[in-house]
Amino acid sequence: MFTRRKMIQATFGSAALITAGTAAPPFLWGASRQASQKSDEKILVVIQLSGGNDGLNTVIPYANDEYYRNRFTLAVEKSQVAKIDDEIGWHPALNGFARLLDDGQLAVVQGVGYPNPNRSHFESMDLWHTAHQNTKEFPRGWLGRCVDEHLSGELPAIHYGGEKQPLALTTRTKPVASIQSLDQFRLRLGEHRPLSLGIAKNLEQQREHRHELLGFIHENASMAMTTSQKLESILSTGDAMKTYPETTLGKKLAAVAQLIESGLPTRIYYVTHDGFDTHANQAAAHAALLQQLGDATQAFHEDLKNKGHAERTLLMTFSEFGRRVRENASRGTDHGTAAPLFLAGGRLKAGPLNQHPDLLDLEQGDLKHNIDYRSVYATVLEDWLGVESTEILGQPFKKLNLFI
Amino acid sequence: MADLLHDPKQAWKPWEPTAKQPWDLRRAAHLLRRAEFGTPIRELESCVQTGYPATIDRVFSLAQRVPFDQSMQAMEKALSSSQDPRQLAVWWLLRMVQTPCQLLEKTTLFWHGHFATNADKVLDSRAMLKQIEWLRSHALGHFEPMVQGISRDVAMLIYLDSEENRKTRPNENYARELMELFCLGPGHYSEKDIKELARCFTGWEIRRGNFRFNKNQHDHAEKILLGQRGDFSGEQAVHIVLNQPSTADFIARKLVRFFVLDDRVLSDELIEPLAAQLRESDFDIQATLKTIMTSQLFFADDTIGQKVKSPVEMAVGLLRSLEVQEDLNELSNRLLALGHLPLYPPNVKGWGGGREWINASTFLGRTNLVYKIANQESEQFSRGSISKALNVFAKTDPVIWVKKLVDAYVAVPLPDDTMRQLLELGSGKRRSLDQRVADVVCAMGATPEYQLN
Numbered sequence: 001m002f003t004r005r006k007m008i009q010a011t012f013g014s015a016a017l018i019t020a021g022t023a024a025p026p027f028l029w030g031a032s033r034q035a036s037q038k039s040d041e042k043i044l045v046v047i048q049l050s051g052g053n054d055g056l057n058t059v060i061p062y063a064n065d066e067y068y069r070n071r072f073t074l075a076v077e078k079s080q081v082a083k084i085d086d087e088i089g090w091h092p093a094l095n096g097f098a099r100l101l102d103d104g105q106l107a108v109v110q111g112v113g114y115p116n117p118n119r120s121h122f123e124s125m126d127l128w129h130t131a132h133q134n135t136k137e138f139p140r141g142w143l144g145r146c147v148d149e150h151l152s153g154e155l156p157a158i159h160y161g162g163e164k165q166p167l168a169l170t171t172r173t174k175p176v177a178s179i180q181s182l183d184q185f186r187l188r189l190g191e192h193r194p195l196s197l198g199i200a201k202n203l204e205q206q207r208e209h210r211h212e213l214l215g216f217i218h219e220n221a222s223m224a225m226t227t228s229q230k231l232e233s234i235l236s237t238g239d240a241m242k243t244y245p246e247t248t249l250g251k252k253l254a255a256v257a258q259l260i261e262s263g264l265p266t267r268i269y270y271v272t273h274d275g276f277d278t279h280a281n282q283a284a285a286h287a288a289l290l291q292q293l294g295d296a297t298q299a300f301h302e303d304l305k306n307k308g309h310a311e312r313t314l315l316m317t318f319s320e321f322g323r324r325v326r327e328n329a330s331r332g333t334d335h336g337t338a339a340p341l342f343l344a345g346g347r348l349k350a351g352p353l354n355q356h357p358d359l360l361d362l363e364q365g366d367l368k369h370n371i372d373y374r375s376v377y378a379t380v381l382e383d384w385l386g387v388e389s390t391e392i393l394g395q396p397f398k399k400l401n402l403f404i
Numbered sequence: 405m406a407d408l409l410h411d412p413k414q415a416w417k418p419w420e421p422t423a424k425q426p427w428d429l430r431r432a433a434h435l436l437r438r439a440e441f442g443t444p445i446r447e448l449e450s451c452v453q454t455g456y457p458a459t460i461d462r463v464f465s466l467a468q469r470v471p472f473d474q475s476m477q478a479m480e481k482a483l484s485s486s487q488d489p490r491q492l493a494v495w496w497l498l499r500m501v502q503t504p505c506q507l508l509e510k511t512t513l514f515w516h517g518h519f520a521t522n523a524d525k526v527l528d529s530r531a532m533l534k535q536i537e538w539l540r541s542h543a544l545g546h547f548e549p550m551v552q553g554i555s556r557d558v559a560m561l562i563y564l565d566s567e568e569n570r571k572t573r574p575n576e577n578y579a580r581e582l583m584e585l586f587c588l589g590p591g592h593y594s595e596k597d598i599k600e601l602a603r604c605f606t607g608w609e610i611r612r613g614n615f616r617f618n619k620n621q622h623d624h625a626e627k628i629l630l631g632q633r634g635d636f637s638g639e640q641a642v643h644i645v646l647n648q649p650s651t652a653d654f655i656a657r658k659l660v661r662f663f664v665l666d667d668r669v670l671s672d673e674l675i676e677p678l679a680a681q682l683r684e685s686d687f688d689i690q691a692t693l694k695t696i697m698t699s700q701l702f703f704a705d706d707t708i709g710q711k712v713k714s715p716v717e718m719a720v721g722l723l724r725s726l727e728v729q730e731d732l733n734e735l736s737n738r739l740l741a742l743g744h745l746p747l748y749p750p751n752v753k754g755w756g757g758g759r760e761w762i763n764a765s766t767f768l769g770r771t772n773l774v775y776k777i778a779n780q781e782s783e784q785f786s787r788g789s790i791s792k793a794l795n796v797f798a799k800t801d802p803v804i805w806v807k808k809l810v811d812a813y814v815a816v817p818l819p820d821d822t823m824r825q826l827l828e829l830g831s832g833k834r835r836s837l838d839q840r841v842a843d844v845v846c847a848m849g850a851t852p853e854y855q856l857n
Contacts, residue, residue: 120580122753123590163750164743164760178763180741185765188772190779194832195843198825199771199850205819207852213667213710214816217762217852224764279565279577329573330565335580364595 042312042346042384045256045269045300046143047249048166049293049319051277052121054286055339055367056325058094059108059356063087066359070326074283074333084108088356093287096294097342104350105301105310106342107402109376111357113338113369117321121277121335125320129167131374131393141168142377142392143268148173150387155227157268158259160252169270175220177227182235182255186228200225234262243303245295249273253300261307267385276319280330293317301345314346314384318373324365338369341376346384347404375400408701412674415701420456425703427456429811434708437815437857438663439463439697440506442721445795445812460698464690466544468504484530489523492532493747494732497739500720511543511693512536513716514662516746519554519586520754521563523747531559531613532747547655547687548646551586555642556608556615564752567610571623574602581752587645589654593630600627604641652679652687659693664702666711666758709815709856712761715742717857718770722777722849725813726793727786730777738776742769762855774849778842791841798837802830806844814848815856822851 057074061067062081081089082098088110090098100106114132118124126134131142140148147156148171159165159178169176179185189196203222207214235258244250252271259266273293278286297315304310322339338357357367378397381389390396408415421427432451436443440463443451451459476499483495503509516539523532535557542550554560555578561567566578579601583593607622608615617638627636629644636644645651656678657670681692701707713721719739723730739745743766749755778790787793796805806826810818818826829843848854 119595120584120590121751122584159763162741162743162765164756165763175763178765180765180769184741185768187768189775189846192835192839192843194829195846198829198843198847202819202822202825202847202851205821207819211709211816213712213759214852214856216759217712217767217855220762220764221767221850221852221855224767227764228768279575280567328575329570330568330575332565334576 040312041265041267042314042386043260043267043269043309044380044385045253045313045315046168046271047293047297047315047317048168048270048272049276049289049317050125050272050274051319052124052321052323052335053276053289053319053339054278054282054333054336055319055322057282057286058091058290059084059088059110059340059352060091061087061356061359062089064356064359066325070359072327073331074327084352088352091287091290093291094294096291096296096298097344098294099298100294100301100344101350105348106344106350107348108352109341109343109371109400109402110352110354111338111367111370112318112341112373112376113321113367114372114374115369117337117366117369119321119335119337121320126167128318128320128373129170131377133394138172139167139170140172141166141170143168143270144171144176145392146381146385146387147171147176147268149391150385151267153265155230155264155266157270158256158264158266159270160256160259161271163272163274166270166272169268175216175223177223179227179231179255181251182231182258186232187225231262234264235259244299245292247292247296249292249296250299253296254303257300257303257307257309260304260309260313278323278332279328279334280332282327282332297344304345310345311347314348314380315342315344316376316380317342318376322367325359325362325367326365337363337366339367341373343380343402348402349404353400353402371400372397376402379403408704409668409674410671412671412677415674416677416695416699418698419700419703425705428452429808430708431456431703432459433812434703434815435459435463435697437717437721438702438711439510440724441500441510441717442724444725444727444793445808448812460694463507463697464694466505466508469508472503472505480533484533486529489527489529489532489747490733490736492523492529492536493736493745496536496746497716497720497732497735500716501723507693508540508543511689512540513746514659515539515543515550517662517749517754517757518658519557519560520749520752521557521559521747522749522751523559526559526562528559528562528613531557531562535559536747544690544693545688547651547682547689548643551582551646552639552642554586555582555605555638558610558613558615561608561610561615566605566608569602569606569608570621571603571606574599574606574623576602578602579605582642583645585753587651587654588648589650592648592650596628597630600629601641601645603627604629604636605638608638646687649683652682655679655687656682656692659689659696661757663693663696664707664711668710709853711857712758713855713857714755714757714761715739715744715766715770715773716746718855719773719777722774726777726790726845728777728780728790728793729784729786730780735773738769738773742766742773767855770855771846771850774854775846778845778849782838789838790845791837794841794845796837796841802827802840805841806830809844810848814851814853816853818848818851818853 060076060081062078068075080092083089129141157176159169162180165178207218241254244254256269275289304313318341323333323336327333374393374397378389379399379402381387383403429452432448483492500509538553564577566575569575576598580598584590603623607618609618624635653675657675685691782789785793826844829847830840832840
């Protein structure tokens with residue numbers, strides 16, 4: 001608590017920083033902006049596929065008869081699959097990913113999961129968010145731990161979207177900003193200046209240390225004020241969306257690209273893409289979700305390339321689980337286990353990293369994982385963000401050979 | 405309170421006002437913030453006057469339920485044929501503002517979060533309305549009939565992709581959520597139990613918008629569910645799940661989180677007396693809630709303000725407290741952005757509450773919302789103006805009315821400097837009384853303390 005207080009004091013204590021509605025950007029901000037524009041610090045963008053993405057219909061083992069036997073209505077015909085190699089290929093809606101792969105910008109890690117798989121959305125998502133290190137009393141996310149221990153400076157991480165903040169970003173020392181949308185992210189309090197000033201001033205008051213919940217709210221409130229003023233001063237509205245698909249995910253990634261371009265020192269961005277819980281009538285819904293994912297990701301990469309940030313930005317997808325190998329009676333699929341995970345941009349070794357899981361070697365009708373997701377985390381933390389992973393993940397995990 | 409959290413026997417014993425913990429504006433406001441959506445200052449003061457027992461009677465009274473329900477009937481009939489479930493959310497907000505049976509409505513919202521169903525997927529106003537009415541009619545009743553009904557509820561089964569349930573390939577989704585989210589909580593069943601329970605539900609389906617049991621599709625073979633063997637029907641299976649020991653614990657814990665403390669670790673020992681009461685009373689929800697809301701833990705100093713106001717509590721609470729009208733369509737957009745529009749829960753787990761309500765975006769959104777409501781045109785206030793709504797007159801000393809406002813509507817003390825800020829706004833020159841009152845309400849609404857419930 002004490003350190004947290006001190007941190008807040010250091011970050012938000014300055015009256016100069018909290019001046020509502022002033023035209024001139026706070027001086028501190030000007031400095032950090034300049035510094036970060038020169039930097040080539042690496043950035044991680046996480047796309048959470050919520051609901052449990054059907055990996056089997058994402059990277060399709062089109063050469064395997066077992067796939068067609070189990071997916072009697074949902075299988076994608078061989079002729080429709082965009083082939084990656086002799087065994088696997090893309091769902092036809094994923095042409096965005098296919099193009100990224102052709103450009104040498106996409107890596108596929110197959111059969112990612114963990115031992116003793118949990119098939120509850122919420123439990124499994126918590127595991128992925130905390131890297132299996134949940135405690136009831138102090139829940140903290142794997143990225144939150146990374147922020148706490150390794151990332152200094154303002155706004156080390158941003159969650160962009162309207163849903164609740166993912167547990168992956170839960171920190172102990174300083175809150176992570178959730179921004180629902182760039183144009184809504186400001187106070188609208190009319191013309192009476194003493195009111196805005198009074199509100200800003202009230203947030204500078206110290207609060208009682210022992211009321212933890214109040215401390216949490218206070219920190220978020222202070223951060224909201226400073227962040228909204230910052231963004232107002234640096235973001236230009238305009239044609240940011242021009243090259244993106246008009247989808248929810250497209251809008252989110254367009255905003256993230258805008259934030260990156262603005263020179264923020266932020267190292268981690270987090271967005272979600274929801275709707276993958278396809279228990280019934282999966283085919284059309286899943287295809288639409290994949291289309292949105294591939295198109296938005298591809299547009300994002302193009303945009304960053306034009307702006308000169310592609311090399312320093314790595315994108316990673318994940319989902320809480322894959323789905324049952326055999327489809328159900330409702331032309332859908334139930335909760336399963338291992339699934340592919342995708343990385344794009346950065347300096348990746350493009351292509352599939354490993355083999356597709358064995359469709360004949362199942363456990364309770366589900367795929368066995370061949371790579372622990374924490375190996376992916378360890379690789380991203382160490383080889384991309386450049387931070388030590390053992391403490392964050394609770395134990396050492398074997399790194400993957402992802403980067404050039 | 406730290407002691408009470410570790411003293412389950414004492415925690416749930418009835419509270420009585422004492423010299424140290426008097427029945428005053430602070431405690432009356434606390435009880436009504438938790439039991440109701442919001443209360444005008446006049447009523448708070450009259451609750452202090454009439455005393456604690458009378459206020460408990462007020463909270464638990466359902467005397468005006470029938471006439472109020474009747475007054476809403478015509479509108480509900482029109483809504484059920486509407487194609488747009490958003491209108492239903494607006495209707496529910498209106499109900500929350502207007503109903504005299506506040507605890508019933510709040511508990512209905514609790515159960516809606518428990519049996520979370522999203523209208524965006526169901527896309528059937530009639531089915532959604534029916535579900536909410538079902539929840540309301542059982543909200544303060546008994547748990548088993550409520551769950552039995554929800555298990556056949558059209559909106560629920562559509563939401564969980566369980567419109568079809570064939571014996572050859574049973575759909576596991578409802579079975580999983582019944583155990584994980586509605587009754588037992590994770591860790592109290594196996595994946596095998598889910599598959600067995602799904603078999604019990606085979607033949608349960610939705611046809612032309614109605615539930616029906618298709619006996620040709622029911623799997624009549626023996627099942628082994630949670631250690632019991634038999635050819636269980638869906639109904640029997642629900643009964644077996646409900647009577648697992650962990651169900652009462654799960655429900656009691658959730659009630660405590662919603663009505664008492666949402667930021668504390670609650671030990672099994674603390675919850676057990678309430679769980680026992682549920683078990684021994686056929687899961688009588690009203691009686692258990694009464695134990696909770698009249699308990700020593702509930703009125704302990706450190707319980708006051710140890711919860712985060714949900715966006716609905718904040719918005720509806722302000723509308724009720726100020727007795728002001730607001731464009732509820734617009735409000736519904738704002739609540740959606742704040743993550744809490746009734747009928748639109750984020751997923752089947754419902755709203756997590758507590759700290760989840762607060763982040764950078766929602767803090768700004770909440771403050772903007774308070775500003776908007778406090779600055780409505782005078783004619784929107786049923787008392788004629790915001791100052792009249794709050795019993796503030798030109799001759800009243802700002803020191804007095806600012807303090808009273810804070811005592812009534814902020815759960816924990818504000819820092820001295822913040823009080824001075826509010827007083828400055830309250831006595832500002834060249835501002836009308838209504839403008840000054842609105843400024844104070846808005847600045848108060850933007851404090852971290854105001855976000856606490």
